[in-house]
Amino acid sequence: MPELPEVETVTNALRPHLVGRCITTVETHTAQLRTPVVVHQHPEICGATITAVRRRAKYILVELDRRLVILVHLGMTGSCRIVTAAAPSVDHEHIIVYLDDGMTWRYRDPRRFGMFELHPIGKEEVIPECLAAFGPEPLAAEFTAEYLRDVCRQRQKPIKNLVMDNACVVGVGNIYASEALYRARIHPGTPAARLSAARCDRLVTAVRQVLQDAIDAGGTTISDFQTVDGSEGKFSRHLDVYGRAGEPCHACSRDLRRVVMAGRSTFYCPACQRY
DNA sequence: AACACGTCCTGAGCGC
DNA sequence: TGCGCTCAGGACGTGT
Numbered sequence: 001m002p003e004l005p006e007v008e009t010v011t012n013a014l015r016p017h018l019v020g021r022c023i024t025t026v027e028t029h030t031a032q033l034r035t036p037v038v039v040h041q042h043p044e045i046c047g048a049t050i051t052a053v054r055r056r057a058k059y060i061l062v063e064l065d066r067r068l069v070i071l072v073h074l075g076m077t078g079s080c081r082i083v084t085a086a087a088p089s090v091d092h093e094h095i096i097v098y099l100d101d102g103m104t105w106r107y108r109d110p111r112r113f114g115m116f117e118l119h120p121i122g123k124e125e126v127i128p129e130c131l132a133a134f135g136p137e138p139l140a141a142e143f144t145a146e147y148l149r150d151v152c153r154q155r156q157k158p159i160k161n162l163v164m165d166n167a168c169v170v171g172v173g174n175i176y177a178s179e180a181l182y183r184a185r186i187h188p189g190t191p192a193a194r195l196s197a198a199r200c201d202r203l204v205t206a207v208r209q210v211l212q213d214a215i216d217a218g219g220t221t222i223s224d225f226q227t228v229d230g231s232e233g234k235f236s237r238h239l240d241v242y243g244r245a246g247e248p249c250h251a252c253s254r255d256l257r258r259v260v261m262a263g264r265s266t267f268y269c270p271a272c273q274r275y
Numbered sequence: 276a277a278c279a280c281g282t283c284c285t286g287a288g289c290g291c
Numbered sequence: 292t293g294c295g296c297t298c299a300g301g302a303c304g305t306g307t
Contacts, residue, residue: 003280034282034303058281075281077305092305111304113281157298166282175280242280263300265278 002074004138004171005214007058010080014105015053017082018062022049022100030094033109034075037095039118044068056127057134057170067121069128075113081106135169138207143169145201152192152200159195160188161262163207172207175242176214178267180206182241187273188266189259194275213238241267 002010024047026040039045048064055061060080062070072080085104089096095107095116107116119128135151136142151168152159160181163172172180181188183206186199195203217238240250245258249269259266 006280073281075303076279109304110306111279113303115282155297161298164281173280262298264280 002058002076002078003173003176003214004058004211005217007060007074007171008055008215010074011053011055011060014060014062014080014082017103018050018053018099018105020050021103022047023064023097024100025098027096027098028094029089029096030112033094033112034073034115035117037116039070039095039116042068042118045070045118056131057137057166058173059131061127063121067123069119069121071115071117071119071128071130072107073115075109075111075115077111078107078109078114081108133167135165135167138169138171138211143204143208145197145204148204149195149197149200152195155192157192158189158261159186159192159203160266162192163203164262164264169207171211174264174266175239176207176210178242179210179240182268182273183210185272185274187275188261188268190275241269243267 023045026045028037028040031037044066045064045068048066048068050062051065052063053060054063058073060072060074062072064070072078074080082103082105085098085102087104089106090108092110092112093106093108094112097105097107099105107114119130121128125132136147148169152162155162160177162168163180164174164177178188180203184199184202186195186203241256244256245267246255248254249256249272252269252271254269254271256267256269259268
């Protein structure tokens with residue numbers, strides 16, 4: 001169940017298990033996730049030491065010495081766990097990375113929408129080239145109302161679809177797009193170019209707040225993640241609108257609505273959120 | 276059976 | 292007619 005807050009949580013949970021470890025072997029049980037799985041075909045990965053574990057957008061970057069990085073995306077159903085090398089495999093466990101302390105890092109993904117790739121990093125760069133075109137991190141200082149207003153200019157598509165576009169801002173998925181627009185009291189179908197400066201300001205604030213709240217709430221998944229059985233635990237979301245069609249708005253008690261926009265479920269309050 | 280929290284690809288539509 | 296761009300919709304396995 002990966003959204004930016006959970007990718008952040010997984011990244012932070014993996015870090016102490018991986019940094020400083022040396023990779024001994026990599027075993028793969030599928031040839032194809034969203035992209036072909038070829039990580040085991042790179043002999044230079046064996047013996048490499050993990051130097052850092054970071055997040056960019058919804059990607060987990062596991063950096064190795066030798067200017068290599070493992071790029072992991074959880075897609076819709078991807079998950080990671082750290083268990084001993086002797087632990088039995090479970091269904092849809094596609095990749096097992098053996099570490100020099102007797103533990104393993106395992107990637108599981110029933111729908112196989114995720115990815116697990118090995119990339120070189122150029123001399124000048126800190127991240128792989130394929131991530132360079134992304135927009136700013138929503139929690140970084142560059143994501144301002146002025147920036148969003150600028151991106152919105154001349155764009156006719158609904159603001160909900162624009163904030164979900166990684167070229168505009170990364171990490172805002174289908175759930176948090178609806179939640180942020182509700183908090184900002186903006187109708188999800190509003191053409192982006194029609195947003196005033198004041199509404200852009202409200203939206204930027206709402207995106208930051210809802211993601212930060214979710215990261216804070218996601219803290220509980222860290223301990224569950226670290227358990228040997230890798231159980232998901234209960235990541236309780238504090239959702240105002242997502243999945244609540246027909247239920248009353250927390251602010252005005254009107255029935256919330258569901259519509260489909262760009263093929264995705266979208267939830268909003270017809271009274272609180274205006275064009 | 277409908278629907279699922281992500282991303283890439285395709286093709287339609289439009290302005291020049 | 293075509294180029295470049297924007298945008299919506301489908302596709303991608305499996306699970307509930």
